[in-house]
Amino acid sequence: MQRKWWKEAVVYQIYPRSFMDSSGDGVGDLNGITSRLDYLSDLGVDVIWLCPIYRSPNDDYGYDITDYRAIMDEFGTMRHFERLLSEVHARGMKLVMDLVINHTSDEHEWFVEARSSKGSPYRDYYIWRPGKNGREPNNWRSIFGGPAWRYDATTDEYYLHLFSVRQPDLNWDNDSVRDGVYDMMTWWLDKGIDGFRMDVINCIAKADGLPDGLDADANGYASGDLYYRNLPKAHEYLQEMNRRVLSRYDIMTVGETGGVTPEDALLFAGEDRGELDMVFQFEHVDKLDSGPNGKWDIKPWRLCDMKEIMSRWQNDLYGRAWNSLYFNNHDQPRAISRFADDGKFRVPAAKMLATFLHMMQGTPFIYQGEEIGMTNAHFERIEDYRDVEVHNLWRDRVLEGGEEPAAVLRVLAAKARDNARTPMQWDDSEYAGFTSGTPWIPVNANYTDINVKQAMSDEDSVYHYYRRLIRLRKQNQVMVYGKYRLILPDHPQVYAYTRTLEDECWLVVNNFFAEEAEFSLPDDLAWRDSSLVIGNYPVSDHDSVQSFTLRPYETRVYRIHK
Template sequence: MERKWWKESVVYQIYPRSFMDSNGDGIGDLRGILSKLDYLKELGVDVIWLSPVYQSPNDDNGYDISDYQAIMDEFGTMQDWERLLEEVHRREMKLIMDLVINHSSDEHPWFMESRRSKDNPYRDFYIWRQGRNGAEPNNWESCFSGSAWHFDEATGEYYLHLFSKKQPDFNWENPDLRRALYDMMTWWLDKGIDGFRLDVINFISKEPGLPDAPNREGKKYVFGGQYFINGPRIHEFLQEMHKEVFSKYDIMTVGEMPGVTTEEAILYTGEDRHELNMVFQFEHMDLDSGPGGKWDVKPWTLKDLKTVMTRWQKALENRGWNSLYLNNHDQPRMVSRFGDDTAYREESAKMLATFLHMMQGTPFIYQGEEIGMTNVRFSSIEDYRDIETLNMVREKVMENVEDMGKVMRAIHMKGRDNARTPVQWDDTKHAGFTTGTRWISVNPNYKEVNVKKALLNPVFYYYKKLIQLRKQHEIIVYGSYDLILENHEQIYAYTRTLGNEKFVVICNFFNSTPCFELPAYLKSYKEIELVIANYEVDSANEIESMVLKPFEARVYRLVF
């Protein structure tokens, strides 16, 4: 397996709006991030992933870009950004930028030109179609609910928007558009950044003709993902992007890819394919989604988690590369979703971190995860800001008269604002995030869960130790993965193997006390060492058979 710095790194995602406010306007900004770089250096992360900071009208919190080569006023100036990059590099960390090139804002100059007339030179930068029988060109549904088409009065045609109507999709079939985007990406790389995280990048190739999606339920709009996810020219476009841009730099490239399979991921990340370094896949994020999708919440099972994670670990072994995450800016907090955010918050936060960081792939930490931040349960919909959540409420409650209590329970479990409440720095007003009126409310538990306290308790330092272990033991990066105790209903255990060495990773996912039994074939070891554990462990406690505490995690090193 080829050795690369991005395989050996740990990434920390910053959602700037909610990270740290430096000027009291209630919105996180670049100078706020700058003020906390020493904190991230102390944690030990190698790479900072910065969610979008480009100029944007903020319909979707910066994922609707109106100028790719300017900084959003609320976040600061280009000079602030340049200083941030300089200070990140001075601390021997790297910076990757979040890039949205499936769509732009409808306030981008290209789109403003595009909508002026049908013969405008920029018209074909976007996807325009005539209506059909007085309605939309097809029956596709937006990822944010409702039609994926918006009628534009100026020219009497519809444009495609797979997300908000203020996020028109680019027409990647147009080589002039592609060249303009590649030039912009090169501009950022020449400024010294260390790579890109590419938002919904596997949406950029659409099926020719944009056909209707099959509709078996008589719905007005249907999710037409089969016609734009992993589309017919996607690999061609990514290989072109690699040739024109990525191949000229030593960078990290991560593709966010909803609906990607292991087979596709091997094509996207294979070292001989010249496309991307790794993908974000969502199969494990859909384990608690019922037939009705994300908001149709069902209990997840450990059996399903084992099946999905093991499939990805084994399928990409020596063929591609995994990204490892359990939460981000679009997902609820992992300790609330997969752990216990009350009685065993710290223990389950550390267990989940162990589970993830010991797997093969590049781990991603989302801001606040390292102190065990939790989901928030706002009582009123007025406290929520996320466009996806608000559109869903409008559709389900106002149009379809669904029970508001049921909808709020789903929001409390799966809403994106769970991840977007401000980072809890201390126990002062607004959790030390701002001196002003914050753009979104702080989680009320900030007096108990905050960085100031975390620097006195084990969660932060447990993460720090996991990151250090990754640098000390190449088996964590390059070892092979194998599941053990496959049918155990409470314990997720696996091995990592490199040469004559094995790590045995043991994670109790519940607040019970199951017994772990070491499989017979692993008992012939010559040396044993406890590498890390989230409880005090008696040195006399042998690995062959042990009773685990609630949410306990242990990692042993065995030499054969």
């Protein structure tokens, strides 16, 4: 297996709007990030991934871009970015940018020109179609809700937007679009950045003819993902991108690829494919607790389902492609509230989830606040939410659908993206030390108890546990390259597996629940001796690795001596 720096790295994701505000306007900014770099360096992370910082009207908080070579005014200037990049590199860390190239803002100069007339030289930069039978060109539903087409009266045609109406999709069949994107990517890489996280990159190709989706709802709309996700043309575009741009630099690339299977991932990130280094897959965050009607249709999750999903990805990609490891990001609710306990057992639960992920094969991604055990916000008013996806859902289900507001608020409290976007909790002062002004979104009410200052002062905190995990990864190749093997696949409470590299073997045991759980090694695994590597509870030297009782949310990692 090829050694690569990005395989051995630990990545820290920053949502700039909510990380640190240096100006007092209530919005995080680049100088705020720079002021906290020592914190990230002390944590031990190798790579910082910034969510979009480009100029944007913020319909989707930066994922709608008007100028890819300018900095959003709220975040600062290009000079501030260059200082941040220099300071990141000075501390031996790397910086990865978010690349949003499936769509632009409707205020981008390309789209302003494209919508001005059908004869515009930029018209074909986007996807336009006439209506059909008094409706949209096809029945695709937007990922953010409602139709995926918006009528534009100036030219009497519709444009495609898989996301917000203000995020028109680019036409990747157009050579000039691809040339412009590659030129922009080269400009940033020449500036010295260390790679890209590519937003919804598996959606850039659309099927010829744009066929109707299947199983339309009562309003006549259906998912069109069969015709825009993981299509063969997407691989052609990415291979071209790799030839013309990516292969010329020693960088890290990760693609956000919702709806991929391991077989798809082997195409996007196979070591011999010349496309991307790794992908974000979504099975574990999309399927475990989502019912047949999608993520807002919440169902109880089962540990055995998690075992099946995670093990398949570990096994199918081994030696052929690289995994990314995450539970949290800017699009997901906080994992501790979702898959563990954000109350009585918050600290051991946060440590268990961290151990569970960091001990698997792949590059771990830490989302801001995860390392101190931040939780869902549990907002009780729709006015506290900022996300366009949330307000579209509220319109559809409450304002127009007549559903009880309390029922929808319960769903939002569990799954809304804003749960991850509340300000970083630095200390117990007003607004958690994030800003001297009024924050753009409310601070989580538990900031007086859960914050960086408190965590750093407590040697038994979630923060210090993350530091230990990161340090272990740097010192032990088995954590990075060891082969994974699931054990006890049918145990309803315990997720246990081994990692083996040459003569070294580690046993990882996790109790995912608040009740005690009995653990015993299967008969085919008999070891003479063992030593504890890390755990979230005190463990007696006399405890046997062969059989023991796990406390609530307990995790143990043993080095096995055969």
